[in-house]
Amino acid sequence: MTRPVKIAVLQFTSIGDVVLTTPVIRCLKEQIPTAEIHFCTARAFQPIIDNNPYLTGRHYLDGSLLTFIRQLRVEQFDYVVDLQNTFITGFIRVALGCRSYSVEKQTLRQWLYVRCKVNAMPNQHVVDRYFAAVHPLGVENDGMGLDYFIPYKDEVETDWLPATHQHDFVAYVIGGQSFTRRMPVMRMIELCLKINYPIVLVGDKNDRLAGDEIVRAIGERYVYNACGHYNLNQSASILQQARVVFSHDTGLMHIAAAFGKKVYSIWGSSSPQLGFYPYKTPHVRLETPSLACRPCSATGFGNCPMKHFKCMNNLPFDFDVKELRTKKKNFE
Numbered sequence: 001m002t003r004p005v006k007i008a009v010l011q012f013t014s015i016g017d018v019v020l021t022t023p024v025i026r027c028l029k030e031q032i033p034t035a036e037i038h039f040c041t042a043r044a045f046q047p048i049i050d051n052n053p054y055l056t057g058r059h060y061l062d063g064s065l066l067t068f069i070r071q072l073r074v075e076q077f078d079y080v081v082d083l084q085n086t087f088i089t090g091f092i093r094v095a096l097g098c099r100s101y102s103v104e105k106q107t108l109r110q111w112l113y114v115r116c117k118v119n120a121m122p123n124q125h126v127v128d129r130y131f132a133a134v135h136p137l138g139v140e141n142d143g144m145g146l147d148y149f150i151p152y153k154d155e156v157e158t159d160w161l162p163a164t165h166q167h168d169f170v171a172y173v174i175g176g177q178s179f180t181r182r183m184p185v186m187r188m189i190e191l192c193l194k195i196n197y198p199i200v201l202v203g204d205k206n207d208r209l210a211g212d213e214i215v216r217a218i219g220e221r222y223v224y225n226a227c228g229h230y231n232l233n234q235s236a237s238i239l240q241q242a243r244v245v246f247s248h249d250t251g252l253m254h255i256a257a258a259f260g261k262k263v264y265s266i267w268g269s270s271s272p273q274l275g276f277y278p279y280k281t282p283h284v285r286l287e288t289p290s291l292a293c294r295p296c297s298a299t300g301f302g303n304c305p306m307k308h309f310k311c312m313n314n315l316p317f318d319f320d321v322k323e324l325r326t327k328k329k330n331f332e
Contacts, residue, residue, distance in 0.1 A: 004036045008077045008096065010089045011041055012061060014177070015232070015251025016276065018045045019258060021083050022052070022147035024130045024139075028081070029054040031139050038075060040068075040092070047232045051149040069095045079137065083130050103133045110274065114295055119273060126275040145280030146258035154233035156241065165198045165224050170324070171242035173252040174210055174227065175203035178300025180269035182248045183312045185210050189217045191246065194317045197324045200242065202235050202252060203227035244323050249276065257281040262323060268311045269304075271295040288315050 007028060011021050018041055029037050038057035039049050049058055057075065061068045069092060080100035082089045093100040106129075112118040131141045158166045172192065176182030183191070192199055192214060201211040201223060211225035226238060239245055239256045246264045247253035256263050257278040265278055267287040271294065277283065288294065288311045296305055304311075 004034050005032055005079070006036045006038065006075060006077045007032075007079045007081060008038045008040055008059075008072065008075070009081045009083060010092060011039075011083045012089070013084055015045060015048065016254045017084070017251075018048050019146055019148060019251060019254040020127050020276075020279065021130060022258070023127055023141065023145065024081070024083065024134055025052065025054050026144070026147055027131075027139050027142050028134060028137070030142070032137065038077070040072065048148070051151050052147065053149065054147075065091070068092075072096060081134055081137075083133065101133045101136055103129050106275075110298055113271075113273065114298055117292070121273050121275065124275060125277065125279055127279050129275065143280070145260065146254060148236055148255050148258035150233050150237050150240070154231065154237060156230065156234050156237040161200065161226075161238075162220070162224050164221055165200055169198040169200050169224075169242060170195055171200050171202050171239050171245045171256070173202045173239075173245065173247035173250055173256070174214070175207045175250055175252070176248040176268075176300070177250065178269075178297075179302050180297065180304055180309070180311070181250070181300040182268070183266065183315065184309070185213050187312060187315065189214055191317060192218055192223060195246065195321065195324070197243075197321075199223045200238055201225045201227055202230075202238055244321065253278060257283070264319065264321070266315070268309075268315075269295055269297045269300050274298055284319055286315060286317075286319065287311070 011018050025037055029035055036056035037054060038059060039055050040059045043060040043062035046060055049055060059072060077096055077098050080093050080096055080098060082093055082100060082102040085102045085105050109120045112120050174188055205228035207227040211227040215223050215225050236255045240259045244262045245256040247256060248266045249270050253263060253265055260281050262282040263278040264284045264286055267285060272285050291311055293306050294311050
């Protein structure tokens with residue numbers, strides 16, 4: 001009997017980064033017949049991977065790092081695939097004492113781009129950088145894009161939404177990891193008026209107040225504020241049912257990409273040139289062109305370093321949503 005090949009995949013950073021690992025997980029499992037794939041991440045990201053059928057094991061860091069490593073050592077892994085490549089994941093690799101492969105960080109090129117505005121970034125999505133890490137294992141990208149698996153209990157039924165939004169709507173992810181990665185509320189209102197279609201606002205409880213302000217400005221007949229009412233998987237289910245998705249640079253943007261949705265991605269302080277744009281799905285990039293101070297950060301700031309926030313305040317809404325031409329809703 002052939003002994004299974006046990007592979008640990010490491011990624012602890014964010015919702016989006018975990019979703020972006022899913023093609024690697026799938027291809028490892030499908031292209032190494034005897035592979036058992038174990039995923040190691042933070043407890044907060046459990047909903048993303050709990051239902052992934054390509055995984056044999058799931059390990060959550062929610063306490064002592066040393067205790068976590070002791071638990072991993074029991075598994076006796078053959079390989080570690082580090083798709084984060086930080087000091088912490090490097091420590092885990094060394095502690096497990098098996099052969100490991102790591103994603104190549106673009107630290108210097110990213111620094112040049114953000115600090116000096118010298119764009120030496122490779123024309124390559126971060127998912128393709130992930131695949132370069134597993135190439136020595138004979139694993140290739142199957143080109144099938146991202147995965148996201150919603151358990152039945154979290155599938156949002158039609159009648160969970162208002163009657164005005166039950167059969168056809170646009171989803172707008174209004175959240176963002178930081179202030180400079182999301183538009184001011186007045187610009188969100190302007191965008192909703194431009195979309196001119198029934199809209200479901202998607203986000204967590206921290207986005208609730210902004211969503212309420214948008215609803216007050218436009219009316220609940222046209223905008224439904226779902227922020228904070230649904231868990232992560234339920235929010236994913238809403239994205240799956242939307243006609244198209246508008247989104248700031250967030251993890252939910254990548255979840256929408258996993259469902260093959262057309263994504264209108266909104267970019268402020270960060271830039272799609274950093275390699276985190278919607279993957280293997282139709283998308284339109286909404287960003288302020290020829291702005292000398294942008295990008296000012298890969299992860300965002302609590303306020304605009306230049307105090308003018310032109311990347312979002314001057315963002316042009318000159319796009320045409322062709323998918324909505326057949327059934328416009330007049331907000332006036």
